[in-house]
Every structure is written in C-alpha cells, then in structure tokens.
Amino acid sequence: MKITTKINLITTAWILFMLLAVNAVVYFSFMKITVNMEDGELFQKANYLINEINKEDSPAVIKEKLTPYLTNQSFIRIVQPNSKIVNQVTNAPKLAAKIKPQFAVEKGTQRQTIRQKHGEEQMAIVRVPIQSKGQVVGTLEFGEKLVGLETGKELLLSILAFCTILGAVLSLLGGRWLSNLIMKPISNMINTMEDIEQSGVPKKIIIQHETKDELQKLAVTFNRMIDKLEANLEKQRQFISDASHELKTPLTVIKSYADLLLRRGLKNEVVAHDAIESIHSEATRIQKMTERFLDLADTESRNHLETKFIHLVSLCENLFKQLKSAYKREINLHYEDPDISVFADEGKLKQAIIILIDNAIKYSTDTIDVYLKDKEQLTSITVKDYGIGIPAREIENVFERFYRVDKARSRETGGTGLGLSIAKNIMKQHQGEIIVKSSEGVGTEVELFLPKQKGKFLSD
Ligand SMILES: Nc1ncnc2c1ncn2[C@@H]1O[C@H](COP(=O)(O)OP(=O)(O)OP(=O)(O)O)[C@@H](O)[C@H]1O
Numbered sequence: 001m002k003i004t005t006k007i008n009l010i011t012t013a014w015i016l017f018m019l020l021a022v023n024a025v026v027y028f029s030f031m032k033i034t035v036n037m038e039d040g041e042l043f044q045k046a047n048y049l050i051n052e053i054n055k056e057d058s059p060a061v062i063k064e065k066l067t068p069y070l071t072n073q074s075f076i077r078i079v080q081p082n083s084k085i086v087n088q089v090t091n092a093p094k095l096a097a098k099i100k101p102q103f104a105v106e107k108g109t110q111r112q113t114i115r116q117k118h119g120e121e122q123m124a125i126v127r128v129p130i131q132s133k134g135q136v137v138g139t140l141e142f143g144e145k146l147v148g149l150e151t152g153k154e155l156l157l158s159i160l161a162f163c164t165i166l167g168a169v170l171s172l173l174g175g176r177w178l179s180n181l182i183m184k185p186i187s188n189m190i191n192t193m194e195d196i197e198q199s200g201v202p203k204k205i206i207i208q209h210e211t212k213d214e215l216q217k218l219a220v221t222f223n224r225m226i227d228k229l230e231a232n233l234e235k236q237r238q239f240i241s242d243a244s245h246e247l248k249t250p251l252t253v254i255k256s257y258a259d260l261l262l263r264r265g266l267k268n269e270v271v272a273h274d275a276i277e278s279i280h281s282e283a284t285r286i287q288k289m290t291e292r293f294l295d296l297a298d299t300e301s302r303n304h305l306e307t308k309f310i311h312l313v314s315l316c317e318n319l320f321k322q323l324k325s326a327y328k329r330e331i332n333l334h335y336e337d338p339d340i341s342v343f344a345d346e347g348k349l350k351q352a353i354i355i356l357i358d359n360a361i362k363y364s365t366d367t368i369d370v371y372l373k374d375k376e377q378l379t380s381i382t383v384k385d386y387g388i389g390i391p392a393r394e395i396e397n398v399f400e401r402f403y404r405v406d407k408a409r410s411r412e413t414g415g416t417g418l419g420l421s422i423a424k425n426i427m428k429q430h431q432g433e434i435i436v437k438s439s440e441g442v443g444t445e446v447e448l449f450l451p452k453q454k455g456k457f458l459s460d
C-alpha cells in the first residue's frame with residue numbers, strides 16, 4: 001500500500017473515531033440536560049397546581065382548575081391511594097390511557113416510551129403527593145409528551161451526522177494534501193536515486209524550498225553523501241591516473257632495454273649486461289611501487305585495527321636493530337620512561353615508523369635520532385634527521401600521494417611519494433596525528449602522535 005494511501009486512511013479513521021466520540025458526548029449531554037429541564041418545568045407546574053387545588057373540593061372545579069395547565073399532548077390527573085383516577089383532564093386521551101396511574105407518597109419522575117403506529121413517543125411523568133392534615137391523600141400526576149426533546153434530538157442527530165460526514169470528507173482531502181506535501185520531496189529523492197542507479201553517475205537532489213524540516217535534512221545529508229562519493233571517485237580517478245603515470249616510466253625503460261636486447265641480442269656483453277641490470281632495477285622499482293599501492297589501498301579502505309598494548313621501547317629496539325644492520329646507519333633511541341606503552345595495531349605502527357626511518361635514511365647521511373615521549377593524553381614518536389630538509393612551502397604537500405619534493409632525486413632513491421600518505425592514513429586510523437617540521441639544509445623532524453585511550457585524541 002502506498003504511503004499516501006496509508007496516511008489518508010489512518011488520519012480519516014482517527015478523525016472519524018474522534019468525531020464519533022465527540023458526537024456521543026454531545027448527544028448524551030443534550031439528552032440529559034433537556035430531560036432535566038423538562039422535568040424541572042413539570043415539577044414547578046405540579047407544585048403550583050397542588051397549592052391551587054387543595055383549597056377546592058368539588059371535582060368539577062378541580063377539572064376547571066387543571067385544564068389551563070394542559071400543554072400540547074399532556075394529561076393531569078389525581079390518583080387515589082388505591083391507584084384509581086379521581087380526576088383527569090387531558091388533550092391526549094390515547095397517550096393518557098397507556099400510562100398506568102400510580103399512587104406515590106414521594107415526589108418522583110418517570111420516563112415512558114410509548115409505541116405508536118408511526119413510531120415511538122417519549123412521555124415525561126412527574127408525581128407529586130397531595131397532603132391534607134399531614135397525610136398523603138392522593139397523587140397529582142402530570143404527564144407530557146416530550147415534543148421538544150423529540151424534535152431537538154432529531155435536529156441534533158442530523159447536525160451531528162452532517163458534521164461527521166463533512167469531517168470525514170475534509171479529513172480525506174486534508175490527508176491527501178498532507179501526504180502529497182510529505183511525499184513530494186520523498187518522490188523527488190526516489191527519482192534522483194533511481195537516476196543514479198540507472199546512470200551510475202552521482203547526482204544531487206534539487207532542494208526547491210528551504211523548509212528546514214527533517215525531509216530537507218534528509219536531502220541535505222544525501223547531497224553531502226553524494227559530495228563525498230564524488231570526491232572519493234575523483235580521488236580514485238586521480239590515483240589511477242597518477243599510478244599509471246608512475247608505472248609508465250619504468251615500463252618504458254624496461255621495454256626500450258628489452259627492444260635493445262632483441263635487436264642486438266646478447267652479442268655485445270657489456271650492453272647486454274647494462275640492459276639487464278636496468279631492466280632488473282626498474283622491475284624492482286615497479287615491485288616496490290605495487291607494494292606501496294597495496295599498502296595505501298589497505299590503509300585507506302580498511303578501518304579495522306588489531307589493537308593491543310604495545311611496549312614501545314622494545315618494539316623500536318627490535319626494529320632499529322634490523323634496520324641498522326640492513327642500512328648500516330646510526331639510529332639512536334631516546335626515552336625517559338622505559339615502560340612507555342601504546343594502544344595500537346602493531347603491524348601498522350611498525351609500518352609508519354619504518355616509513356619515517358626510510359625517509360630519514362634516504363634524505364640524510366648523518367645519524368638519526370628517535371625520541372619516545374609519554375605525555376598526559378598522548379604518546380609521541382619523533383624521528384629526527386640532519387639531512388637536506390624540506391623547503392617550507394613544500395611541507396604541506398608531502399602528504400599528498402605521489403608528491404616528491406625533488407622528482408629526479410627521488411628516482412635515484414627509489415621513492416614513490418606514497419610513504420607519508422600511508423603513514424598519515426595509519427595515524428588517522430588510530431585517531432592520531434602526524435606532523436612534519438623541517439628546515440631546508442638543517443634537517444627534518446617527523447612526529448607521530450597516538451592518543452592514550454582510543455578516541456580521546458582526534459586527528460583533524
Ligand atoms: N626526512 C626527510 N627529509 C627530506 N625530505 C623528505 C623527508 N621525508 C620526506 N621528504 C620529502 O617528502 C617527499 C614525500 O615523502 P614520502 O615518504 O611520501 O615519499 P618518498 O619517500 O618519495 O617515497 P616512498 O616513501 O613511497 O618510497 C619525499 O619525496 C621527499 O621529497
């Protein structure tokens with residue numbers, strides 16, 4: 001069932017229910033008030049009459065006294081203690097005959113429904129005792145057809161029925177208007193989403209009116225999501241283009257040396273040796289590059305970390321031992337507290353530290369200092385070298401993918417320009433931060449900040 005139909009049906013059913021409840025209250029209140037009023041009036045008349053007739057004794061005179069009090073379709077009679085009528089005046093003998101006379105020692109009212117050929121008639125009867133010398137000698141019965149009540153009831157019922165039908169129609173129309181109001185932006189969104197599904201191209205929802213309601217919020221959130229998606233797609237496109245560009249150079253070199261080998265064969269041993277060496281070095285470069293691509297993809301897409309408490313000093317000591325023997329470089333570890341520990345993914349953290357040490361090794365020749373500091377809310381790992389440094393205007397770019405300050409030099413050192421991007425991603429995954437401070441010709445200091453407790457320290 002469509003949402004509009006549902007809204008329509010539910011609102012109409014609810015309004016109908018409310019109207020019926022209100023109608024019932026109005027109807028019953030009206031009946032009660034009217035009946036009470038009529039009873040009151042009858043009592044008043046009866047009391048007055050009793051005062052009048054007690055003075056007279058002759059039945060003929062009594063009748064004469066009673067007659068003027070007759071209203072349309074009523075009777076007045078005096079009933080003896082043995083329930084016999086002594087005196088009766090009426091202008092509705094048929095009705096009067098249907099009401100049994102009753103002797104009553106106390107005041108009382110009675111409501112009686114009389115079935116007639118053309119329908120039912122409601123009669124109101126009041127009984128007032130007639131007293132003489134402290135004794136109840138008879139009862140004055142005053143009966144009257146409730147004409148006002150009948151006509152009032154019919155009128156009220158027709159007004160209520162009309163109002164209920166009008167209410168139901170208005171609620172149906174209102175429900176339709178309301179559901180259209182709600183559904184229009186939703187249909188708009190559905191159309192846009194279907195468009196995106198069919199064309200595969202991200203598209204934004206057009207917000208026509210600033211309604212500042214939840215639906216506009218939904219559209220704005222959707223548009224923001226599309227913005228992010230577009231940015232990611234653009235990033236992906238850029239990455240593919242940059243990566244192919246990066247791969248193109250070594251592949252061209254490999255192809256040209258392979259061509260050379262094909263043309264000249266292995267006759268000239270020196271040329272052949274040079275060619276094979278170059279092919280090997282470029283292939284190694286491609287291999288390194290693809291490994292970096294995979295690392296980048298891994299740190300960018302997966303947010304899953306295998307975190308645990310890591311003893312930082314032993315991690316660094318073990319790592320530097322391997323690096324020192326591999327690169328034959330001096331790496332000094334400095335720390336005050338030998339028990340510093342961090343809550344992190346060991347593999348990823350190692351990867352980030354290796355990236356920094358690798359840069360320090362590539363872009364400096366002197367010793368490398370590594371400082372471990374334990375602060376109140378965070379732990380920092382600083383890798384400091386005394387090498388070529390980075391020009392101040394370039395510092396902000398070094399985290400961009402494939403960015404290298406000196407492309408020619410990077411080719412020599414085999415850099416792909418992805419190391420710092422990967423390190424930044426790793427820090428982001430840990431909700432940490434990476435900061436580069438550098439002075440051209442003096443050296444570079446790269447700091448990794450890790451929050452003490454997960455979530456306490458947020459990057460950018
Ligand atoms: N310690 C440093 N000293 C001087 N320049 C640096 C240092 N670290 C990074 N850079 C500069 O920043 C650039 C980006 O560094 P990044 O580590 O991202 O890439 P890379 O070292 O060129 O390649 P990769 O690390 O992927 O092998 C480097 O090319 C280099 O120009």
Ligand SMILES: [Mg+2]
Pocket residue numbers: 355358359415417418419420
């Ligand atoms: Mg690097």
